[in-house]
Amino acid sequence: MEKSIIIVGAGMAGLSAGCYSQMNGYRTQIFEMHTTPGGVCTTWKRRGYKIDGCIHWLTGTKSGTDFFPIWEELGVMQRCSMIEHEEYARIEGKDGKVFIVYCDINRLDQHMKELAPEDKDVIEEFTNGIRKMTHFPIPWEKAPELYSPMDRLRIMRKMLPYMEFWRKWGEITIQDVAQRFKNPFMHEAFPFIFNLENPPDFPIMAVMKTFAWMDQKTASYPAGGSLELARTVEKRYLDLGGEIHYKSRVVKILVENDRAVGVKLADGSEHRSDIVISAADGHTTIFNMLNGKYINGKIRGYYDKLTLFSPLIYVGLGVARSFEEIPHTVTGIDFPFDEPVVIGEKERSRLSVQFYAFDPTLAPAGKTFVRVHFASDYDYWKKLKQGPERYEEEKEQIADKVVALLDRRFPGLAAKVEMRDVATPLTWVRYTGNWRGSFQGWIETTNTLRLRMSQNLPGLKNFYMAGQWVQPGGSLPSVAMSGRNVTQIICKYDKKPFTTTVPN
Ligand SMILES: Cc1cc2nc3c(=O)[nH]c(=O)nc-3n(C[C@H](O)[C@H](O)[C@H](O)COP(=O)(O)OP(=O)(O)OC[C@H]3O[C@@H](n4cnc5c(N)ncnc54)[C@H](O)[C@@H]3O)c2cc1C
Known part of the structure; x- marks a missing residue:
């Protein structure tokens, strides 16, 4: 009889692990706490606009390059159309000079x-x-x-x-x-x-x-944005026979005799399986769902010592202008201010802004979704949240300041803003559970370039992890790869050949 697998989290890693497990004859179900797939790879709607919360580029979109077969196996290359940019970014100086990162x-x-x-x-x-x-x-x-x-x-x-x-x-x-x-x-x-x-x-x-x-043109933007991309992989998973349960927060990994045997949900229900894969936040998985019981000094060291991607303040704007004159870039235009301005917890002297005119699906006709994001301090926001009014006030002030700064650089923009949305590090925690709001796990540093983490925990059988908390640097291809890898490891343990299929 085919073995059953429960996967925690329907982010890209969980969806990938689900697809590959289904391809290899396992019976899987995913429990996801949110109402949509994708985790941080998401898009949300506000007043006729779609705020894209994630993707700038997807690596592996050109045939013959690394990762391309994964996106083919997950059905992405067949279903998503890709957009190329000539410029990666523009960096402006105070004296009007512009460094175009071609x-x-x-x-x-x-x-x-x-x-x-x-x-x-x-x-x-x-x-x-x-x-x-x-x-x-x-x-x-x-x-x-x-x-x-x-x-x-x-x-x-x-x-x-x-x-x-x-x-x-x-x-x-x-x-x-x-x-x-x-x-x-x-x-x-x-x-x-x-x-x-x-x-x-x-x-x-x-x-x-x-x-x-x-340069190789293998890092493109999938038209339609992040949630569309996640939905494409969700469809592939469902077509392969997988099941997803949304609004299903896992609070505990059930363990008997040091073997994972299922999960317990926040509603108290228990669900059994032969194998459990957590593709959810690493800290919550290890220290909460498993009570910190299956850990060693090495793993503890990751959480104590490695540097996190700083959480973000994410300002989404709906602007009733086409911005045809603005060159398209992968990450945006970075411009300086005349004088530093305090935004959030610190003084800043530059902003990077992205005009999504290249993806008309994100805004009504003739209008544009515009995004500014910058790093912020998790503890600052946690403290602010203790007084909910202050938290909301701060978000409003940030939107005011960002719009005013953009208006100075792009005159007339402020008058055309018809939608404002500010997400904070706490928004990421609320919707994706990522530790301290880090949007991509641990950042790569010169010390972690060669670091490889295990997808198992010491002493716990039938349990695996996938996603950005077992791959420093995160990113969509690497978490999709970790979902594929985990299935290979399970197949090897079960003495089965690992196989993949490519949909039409
Ligand atoms: C602003 C931004 C820009 C980015 N840009 C790019 C880019 O251009 N290119 C690129 O390749 N990558 C980019 N990334 C990074 C990339 O999106 C992530 O590394 C990747 O999507 C992480 O996937 P994951 O599945 O490992 O984790 P997540 O997306 O965090 O998924 C985890 C899932 O688990 C669920 N979950 C958590 N706890 C529980 C629980 N207790 N019970 C049930 N479910 C739970 C969450 O709701 C979530 O759906 C970007 C990320 C952000 C935020």
């Missing part, structure tokens, strides 16, 4: 040299680094736990040409490269190249890899 490497190289001819050497080192990363192999096909000596040898052979490159760049951060520019504008603009309020040790290699994907 997706095409040659164009980027030429443009950077035009802006800063005196920095020819550092620019060439950087763009050659991107070129080199174009062929950097990502071993996505198989769970590392299942590598045979031959697999290891094959991977080592593929990595060999990168050893010297890794030695040279592995410890280098965005800030290190920025410091090397003599040109004052590039020196100031380069740290914003990745549109993240990065920790000081964010590795330049991760930037190079992303820009290599951009």
Whole structure:
């Protein structure tokens, strides 16, 4: 008889684990606390607009590149149309200069040299680094736990040409490269190249890899946005015979004799299965659903020491203008203010804004969904929430300030704003359960570039984890891969060949 699997969470990782488990003859059901699939990969409606809460780019959208087969197996490539941009971002200076981060490497190289001819050497080192990363192999096909000596040898052979490159760049951060520019504008603009309020040790290699994907045109935006993407994978899962129960919060993983045997929901009901996979928040899974019983020093160390992606303040605006004149970019336009402004808990001197005119499904005809997001402090918002009025007031003030700042840079915008929505770090916790509002788990740093986490917990049988809390750096392809990997591990344990299918 086929074995049963319960999956906690219908984010991309849970949906992926569900699809691959169904492909391999397991009987699965997903328990999801929210009313929609996707987890953080989501979109919500406000006054005729759709606020896209997630995706800038989906890696693996070009045939023949890493991750592409996963998106084919999950039915994404067959159903979603992809949008390419020529520009990754625009970074503006106070003096009117603009650094256009082109997706095409040659164009980027030429443009950077035009802006800063005196920095020819550092620019060439950087763009050659991107070129080199174009062929950097990502071993996505198989769970590392299942590598045979031959697999290891094959991977080592593929990595060999990168050893010297890794030695040279592995410890280098965005800030290190920025410091090397003599040109004052590039020196100031380069740290914003990745549109993240990065920790000081964010590795330049991760930037190079992303820009290599951009150049290869394998990191596109799926038209329709994040929820449409999640719904596509949800459909694939349902077509494969899976079941999803929404509004079903899991509060406990049921364990008997150190074996996971099912889950208990917030409504008190208990559901049994042969195997449990948690694709929900890692901290809640380990410390609440399992009471911290199955842990070792290594796992505790992740939660005590690794740096989280900072949670976000997310301002969505519906603007009754087409913004045809604004160039389309992957992540947006980053612009400075004349004077720093206190927004939320701290003083800020720049904002990054994205105009979604390239995706008309997000706004009524002739209008545009516009988004600004920036990192914020979880504890600040938690404290504010103790006085609910202050919390709401702060959200209003943030919207006022953001609209005023945008209006200064894009005159006339404020008068056309007809929808405002502010999500805070607590919004992410409420709707997705992610620990301290982190939207993508642990951020990659120079120290975690090579870190691989186990998808098991010590001492607990028939239990696995998938998603952004077992893959530092998160992201859609890596969590979809972790759902695939976990199924491979289960198949191996059950002595079954792992198989995949591709829908029409
Ligand atoms: C603003 C933003 C921009 C991003 N941009 C990109 C991008 O451009 N490209 C990219 O590749 N990635 C991007 N990401 C990251 C990517 O979306 C995430 O890494 C990925 O979607 C995480 O998927 P997951 O399934 O691991 O986790 P989640 O999406 O967090 O899913 C976990 C699911 O578990 C559910 N859950 C939690 N607790 C329980 C419980 N107790 N019971 C039942 N269900 C529960 C949650 O409701 C949720 O549905 C972005 C994320 C954000 C927020």
